[in-house]
Amino acid sequence: MTILPLDPTANPTPAALEDFLAQVQAAARQRGRAQLASISVEVEALDPLAVLESIFEPGERHFYVERPAEGLAVAGAEAVLAFEAKGPERFAAVQRFIDETLANTIAVGDLGASLTGPHFFAAFSFFAETEPGEAFAAASVFVPRWQVSQRAGRTVAVANLLIEAGSDLHALAARVWRAHGKFRAFDYSTPEFPVAAGAPDVAATLRDVGSDGFYQRSVARALEEIASGEFQKIVLARAKDLTAAAPLHPLRVLNGLRQRFGDCYSFSVANGRGQSFIGASPERLLRVQAQVLTTEALAGSAPRGATASEDAAVGGALLRSEKDLREHRAVLGSIVRRLRELSLVPEYPQRPVLRRFANVQHLHTPVRARLPDDVRVGEVLSRLYPTPAVGGTPRAAAVARIREHEAFPRGLYAGAIGWIDGRGDGEFFLGLRSALVEGATARLYAGAGIVAGSSPEQEFAEAEWKFRAMQEALLAP
Incomplete structure (x- = not known):
């Protein structure tokens, strides 16, 4: 330049x-x-x-x-x-x-x-x-x-x-x-958004994509594949289709997301053909600024409690959960290994901490490394993505099975979204807690990591409370 x-x-x-x-x-x-x-x-x-x-x-x-x-x-x-x-x-x-x-x-x-x-x-x-x-x-x-x-x-x-x-x-x-x-001299005039999908005079329908029990059966098959040694973890997603009686404006939804989820990346990406992918993602994929790379392992999930005592109890159980700690170690290990393949020296704490968001809490480990001049953001992305947090481990074996276990194409769900600037710096996050909006319809996405010890019913429930953020944002008056 x-x-x-x-x-x-x-x-x-x-x-x-x-x-x-x-x-x-x-x-x-x-x-x-x-x-x-x-x-x-x-x-x-x-x-x-x-x-x-x-x-x-x-x-x-x-x-x-x-x-x-x-x-x-x-x-x-x-x-x-x-x-x-x-x-x-x-x-x-x-x-x-x-x-x-x-x-x-x-x-x-x-x-x-x-x-x-x-x-x-x-x-x-x-x-x-x-x-x-x-x-x-x-x-x-x-x-x-x-x-x-x-x-x-x-x-x-x-x-x-x-x-x-x-x-x-x-x-x-x-x-x-x-x-x-x-x-x-910017004029902050009020935009004219359409009537919200959840207003009293507007009906909206919401249904799972796939037949009843499809997700639970997919999780059960994945657990059999894990038991046979095909892979150690696979991330399987659900989708819901929402249909409203009025168009859904992505920027109206964004106003609600950014107010409620201040710790998340509230985002909208439009393709110029009337479709927008929107969401509130909790997870940074990477940031490169002044030759310093930061990324994170965010895996192992639990809902927020209704009271401080309940919240602390749920968080404490998450920190002690053998199943969730195993899932978290798989994500962290993959990140560290792939950064070392680029001759980077990652630095990270030995134990995860809790990272709390409005509706969910996760096990979190930050990772940092110096980036040499000859390593570009695109190269780091190609090594890190997809992380085990959205794909599985080993990566190739798990990702190869995802399409047959899900009832829909993922598109940008769990994709890598962000920017690179003229100095070579950049920032990317994962397209989680998200929806594809077009006119009066929206497809919502949420998933869960499946490892040994998972149960189909619990993973279905985990995806259900992950859906909640987008459902409430789309349906809010």
């Missing part, structure tokens, strides 16, 4: 903006290839979700993620560039697309600060190959035209433009200038 020593706030005029775009256009002509122009400006405090609400179009791609407990919120809308891939090399293909784009990017602004510059928002489905008719490709990535991000109280707006040899610079500059004026 080429960074020009220009401060867009020093001479904030349409003429200065057009002069910058002219420099980018000259580079496009010289190189014989379109160039990405990226302009980053710090702005007065904005709510990125409110910005996305103001520009939301169902026919445009968008990406949104917020983790209130960390002061993080990122919104991106409209695709300037997009790329899709599939197969076992999909992570490498996306990394190549990012590298090639950055080699033809010219940026201005304070690019040393967090969340500045072009971001590549990516979503990887659980399986490397998707089935016909699925909403998202096995790997998809896009650069947004507009991005608004907030971290620790600082707000940055980014405009990305694709400049070709024959681009109308005057029109492009005018468009960016109008957006700049809007961000400087």
Whole structure:
């Protein structure tokens, strides 16, 4: 990425903006290839979700993620560039697309600060190959035209433009200038969301995907395969289909998720064809910042108690549960082993602690490692994903069995969702506690890890209370 020593706030005029775009256009002509122009400006405090609400179009791609407990919120809308891939090399293909784009990017602004510059928002489905008719490709990535991000109280707006040899610079500059004026005096008008699915005058239906008892029978078969030594753990999911009498707006649901699940990644990823994958995920897959990699093992689950005493009792039982500790060790061991395969030196505590969320508590172990310059985010993703927390162990044997044990395609459920920026930093989380929304319908997903000692009835119940977050968010008035 080429960074020009220009401060867009020093001479904030349409003429200065057009002069910058002219420099980018000259580079496009010289190189014989379109160039990405990226302009980053710090702005007065904005709510990125409110910005996305103001520009939301169902026919445009968008990406949104917020983790209130960390002061993080990122919104991106409209695709300037997009790329899709599939197969076992999909992570490498996306990394190549990012590298090639950055080699033809010219940026201005304070690019040393967090969340500045072009971001590549990516979503990887659980399986490397998707089935016909699925909403998202096995790997998809896009650069947004507009991005608004907030971290620790600082707000940055980014405009990305694709400049070709024959681009109308005057029109492009005018468009960016109008957006700049809007961000400087943002109007927090109330969005008009449709009637909520659970309002008294609107009926909604909710049913399991698959026949009665299908999940319990799948768990029973998986336990037989575990007993025979085929694998030690497999994660099996359930799905529910919700149908409402009114359209379900993904951003209305997000408002509820971010308020209730401040420790989670509340997210929405739209494909530009009217379908959005939304949720509140508790699990970070990885973060790379200033050459430091952080990830985590989050496995072994229990519900929250109704009182402090009950909550403590349930949590204490989880910390002593041989079955849950075994499941947690499998996830942690896989993460550590795969990081060492990249010649990294992972650091982590020897005993897990409890990580509590609004409706569930998990066994949690944080993992940290220094990342050499020659190891990219895409390469780490390809090694870590899918973790035993969403697939199983051994990975190949367990993942190969999942499709025959589930009654639906997973799509982005338990997939890897996040971004990589122009500095090579990135952050990804798992698409858990989630739903695929289209019009008045939504498919909800939740799963559980099956190990020796699991019971079909208990795993069905675990998925049931994991469903609760999305059901309440979709049905809330």
